[in-house]
Amino acid sequence: MSEQADQRTQPTDEERVEMLETMLRIREFESRMRDNFADAEIPGFLHLYIGQEAMATGVCQVLEDRDYLTSTHRGHGHCIARGLDTARMAAEIYGKETGYCNGKGGSMHIADVEAGMLGANGIVAGGVPIATGAALSSKMRGTDQVAVAFFGDGALSEGAFHESFNQAAIWDLPLIGIVENNQYGEMSGIDEQHPPSTHDDLTIYGEPYGAHREQVDGMDVEAVYDAAARAVERARHGEGPSLVECVGYRFEGHHEGDSEFYRDDGEYEHWKSKDPVETYPERLIDEGVLTADEWAAMQAGVETELDEAIEFARESPMPDPQQAYEGLYADGGDHR
Amino acid sequence: MSLASRETEEMAVRDVINQTLDEEMERDERVYIQGIDVHGRGGTSNILKGLDEKYGRERVRNTPISEVSIVGSALGAAATGMRPVVEIMYCGFLGVAGDQLLNQVAKMRYMFGGKLDLPLVIRTKNVMGANAAAQHSQALHHWLAAIPGLKVVCTSTPEDTKGLFKAAIRSNDPIMLFEHGGVYNKTGQVPVEDYTFEIGEAAVEREGEDVTVVATQAQLWNALEAAEQLGEEGISVEVVNPRTISPLDTETIAASARKTGRCVVVDDTPLSYGTQSQIAADVSEEAFFDLDFPVQRLGIPDVPTPFSPSLENEILVDTDDIVDAILTLA
Ligand SMILES: Cc1ncc(C[n+]2csc(CCOP(=O)(O)OP(=O)(O)O)c2C)c(N)n1
Ligand SMILES: [Mg+2]
Numbered sequence: 001m002s003e004q005a006d007q008r009t010q011p012t013d014e015e016r017v018e019m020l021e022t023m024l025r026i027r028e029f030e031s032r033m034r035d036n037f038a039d040a041e042i043p044g045f046l047h048l049y050i051g052q053e054a055m056a057t058g059v060c061q062v063l064e065d066r067d068y069l070t071s072t073h074r075g076h077g078h079c080i081a082r083g084l085d086t087a088r089m090a091a092e093i094y095g096k097e098t099g100y101c102n103g104k105g106g107s108m109h110i111a112d113v114e115a116g117m118l119g120a121n122g123i124v125a126g127g128v129p130i131a132t133g134a135a136l137s138s139k140m141r142g143t144d145q146v147a148v149a150f151f152g153d154g155a156l157s158e159g160a161f162h163e164s165f166n167q168a169a170i171w172d173l174p175l176i177g178i179v180e181n182n183q184y185g186e187m188s189g190i191d192e193q194h195p196p197s198t199h200d201d202l203t204i205y206g207e208p209y210g211a212h213r214e215q216v217d218g219m220d221v222e223a224v225y226d227a228a229a230r231a232v233e234r235a236r237h238g239e240g241p242s243l244v245e246c247v248g249y250r251f252e253g254h255h256e257g258d259s260e261f262y263r264d265d266g267e268y269e270h271w272k273s274k275d276p277v278e279t280y281p282e283r284l285i286d287e288g289v290l291t292a293d294e295w296a297a298m299q300a301g302v303e304t305e306l307d308e309a310i311e312f313a314r315e316s317p318m319p320d321p322q323q324a325y326e327g328l329y330a331d332g333g334d335h336r
Numbered sequence: 337m338s339l340a341s342r343e344t345e346e347m348a349v350r351d352v353i354n355q356t357l358d359e360e361m362e363r364d365e366r367v368y369i370q371g372i373d374v375h376g377r378g379g380t381s382n383i384l385k386g387l388d389e390k391y392g393r394e395r396v397r398n399t400p401i402s403e404v405s406i407v408g409s410a411l412g413a414a415a416t417g418m419r420p421v422v423e424i425m426y427c428g429f430l431g432v433a434g435d436q437l438l439n440q441v442a443k444m445r446y447m448f449g450g451k452l453d454l455p456l457v458i459r460t461k462n463v464m465g466a467n468a469a470a471q472h473s474q475a476l477h478h479w480l481a482a483i484p485g486l487k488v489v490c491t492s493t494p495e496d497t498k499g500l501f502k503a504a505i506r507s508n509d510p511i512m513l514f515e516h517g518g519v520y521n522k523t524g525q526v527p528v529e530d531y532t533f534e535i536g537e538a539a540v541e542r543e544g545e546d547v548t549v550v551a552t553q554a555q556l557w558n559a560l561e562a563a564e565q566l567g568e569e570g571i572s573v574e575v576v577n578p579r580t581i582s583p584l585d586t587e588t589i590a591a592s593a594r595k596t597g598r599c600v601v602v603d604d605t606p607l608s609y610g611t612q613s614q615i616a617a618d619v620s621e622e623a624f625f626d627l628d629f630p631v632q633r634l635g636i637p638d639v640p641t642p643f644s645p646s647l648e649n650e651i652l653v654d655t656d657d658i659v660d661a662i663l664t665l666a
Contacts, residue, residue: 043467043645095467095644103644106469122471123432124401157400158432185401187377193400262376321650324642 009229011061011222013289019061019221020280020290021298023053026077027277028306029086030252033076033093033107036310037256043095044106049077051251054276055180056081058224059148059244062232068116068134068147070127073108074180074250075120078150082117084110086306090313098316102323116145124185125151125158128177132164135173135235146174146235154185156205157193165241169209174235176228177211179203179245181218186254187262206243218246219274251275344525352494352526353383353515356501357421359530361391364419367505368395370410371423371459380425380461381520403432407458411441414456414510421505424460426468427476427514441510442485453508462490462553463517464604465652470640473648475553475604477514478611481582487535488512488581492556494524496579499533507535514581516604518554538585540592544574547598547662550589550615552578555602555634555653562658571666581611589615590622597628598665602658607635629665634658 011019030048037046049056052074060081063069071078079089084100092099093107100110111119118134121127131149138145155161156179168175179202185193190202198204203213212234214227224246231242249271253260284290290298326332347355361367369387371379375398378385388396399406403424410420424430430437437458445454462475481488487509491497497515504511533539541556542563551559556577563573576592578584593599599619601612612633619631634653642648 044469044643095646101643103647104470104642106467106643108471109469109643122469123429126471154401157402159402159404160432185372187373188398192398318646319642319644321646324639324647324650325637328639 022057026053046256047074048252054221055246058221059228062229070131071120087309087312090309094313096316097319103319125155125160128164135175148176153181165209168241172240175241176231177243182250212242215245218248343528350520352497360505366419370397407433408436419455421457427460456510459513461515469643473641478605494526503532516553536583538588542575544572546572548592548596550576551602558655586618593623594626600632602634
């Protein structure tokens with residue numbers, strides 16, 4: 001079992017409301033992407049974050065603007081939690097010139113380097129060494145910036161994860177690995193991808209590297225916040241890498257169009273009862289942090305924002321074809 | 337190639353791959369499949385659907401997401417009595433398995449004095465034109481073909497898919513088998529009988545007199561379409577399918593270029609250091625004095641594949657591009 005938290009870090013009420021809004025924004029953004037993809041408005045393919053909102057939200061809430069993160073093929077949630085503009089995200093996903101990558105990247109490659117967001121990534125575990133490098137550079141430059149690598153349970157099978165954590169441990173780097181355990185890598189369950197000794201606690205993979213380890217309920221944004229706060233604090237103070245496992249579920253298929261043949265009976269319903277976008281507002285209302293009216297207003301506000309974001313994406317121009325040859329090299333030189 | 341005397345059936349490339357693997361697994365129990373979600377989903381693009389039920393988890397093995405060991409463990413198994421068929425979902429993921437391909441698979445036999453057989457097939461797919469962005473959309477057979485010790489095959493038609501798959505699985509050398517996402521649903525006549533196409537032999541897919549087009553995979557289909565269009569205008573185009581990229585059948589390709597005196601090479605790899613350049617160099621060396629024009633190359637300009645349809649369409653080669661290239665030589 002993971003090391004137990006000795007002291008709980010509690011978000012302020014203001015932060016709690018902020019986290020609710022972030023989770024709602026992710027859910028609503030992703031739901032629109034799902035529907036518009038089904039309507040063939042969106043090219044390529046799409047991996048949605050629906051169900052996992054609490055993971056990105058809890059972690060990003062404790063980060064400072066100067067910190068770094070890397071993401072995955074399932075990256076929209078990380079971008080939104082980081083505070084990226086949903087209109088420019090939508091535009092990128094639609095392949096438009098106004099998108100974060102001017103249409104070069106699409107859903108799997110949204111990045112905003114100025115915001116410390118070093119990219120979604122189409123290669124499983126591809127972002128982990130990059131986050132390790134950001135952590136290294138923070139240390140070499142003598143700043144207190146930390147780097148967070150988000151990745152799935154499946155990524156723990158790649159050498160890239162192990163090599164990075166080994167290096168981060170030897171060099172005491174401010175690296176925080178967030179394992180988003182959504183029970184599956186594509187269509188294969190954890191039991192098919194990892195040995196039984198790890199099933200109850202995937203952070204065991206961090207043990208030989210001496211990483212600080214915590215496993216949390218990934219459907220509970222405050223539990224995620226708490227664990228992330230400790231990991232970030234340690235990293236900022238030179239205490240080396242951490243590995244935090246968020247245990248949760250994705251409610252959509254691996255990608256849109258997935259037949260989802262692999263789910264067990266009752267599994268979806270079990271996790272659905274923990275849906276953070278359903279349970280958290282109830283909790284905040286119960287605890288008097290938020291009124292029902294405020295919740296309704298928040299929903300209306302997010303809806304308007306996202307309607308405008310989609311409209312912006314739809315109305316933005318496609319990139320000029322000649323831009324295909326731009327942006328490959330720093331000297332701006334010809335592509336050949 | 338004449339199919340007249342043989343019994344054939346109409347099949348799509350995707351079904352040919354499935355059926356051929358099935359036949360080879362049935363024929364030889366050392367043949368097995370490993371890769372990500374090959375069991376259950378049936379591999380990427382569901383190509384392997386049904387093989388899991390027939391052969392079970394022992395012979396249709398789901399691996400963890402670990403390309404180094406997906407390739408490397410298959411190599412070890414091949415060295416010790418098994419005949420693995422590996423799936424790497426998208427060719428870009430070959431990068432993760434880089435050392436195993438470059439330094440182990442390609443060099444093992446030679447370094448050990450030629451003393452062991454490595455009956456290993458690594459299936460992967462080239463993808464272009466799917467708006468899948470740079471990491472999931474590229475063609476990489478040229479990259480592997482640049483490594484001595486790897487045989488590299490590109491499948492294009494239902495007929496060659498069957499012949500080349502059977503040859504690859506029965507070969508005692510490691511074979512990189514590149515499929516192409518753009519041809520999975522293409523259909524054509526496939527001989528029902530058991531047959532192999534020799535690794536290293538090209539085929540003339542369509543005979544012509546005026547110009548030779550050498551084309552692979554999706555571009556082969558575009559080239560055949562271009563030939564059809566130009567045929568109506570009285571230009572007779574010969575279309576050659578290399579089938580194997582390494583070793584390349586320079587003889588067949590150069591013979592065609594000598595006959596027509598004009599040659600266009602079309603392929604989905606980047607133009608610089610791409611397959612086109614190798615073929616153009618070979619044709620120039622072999623047929624220089626019979627050529628009326630320099631060999632023309634068509635391919636992807638040297639950029640990663642952009643996501644947006646407007647950008648990707650700009651860099652793709654299509655039938656019109658092939659027609660134009662042929663017309664500049666006419
Ligand atoms: C190196 C590499 N291998 C395989 C894939 C194909 N692939 C894309 S997502 C995925 C599953 C990843 O599972 P996990 O890390 O648990 O993330 P999740 O999709 O569950 O969020 C796979 C195998 C890939 N993108 N990169
Ligand atoms: Mg997963």
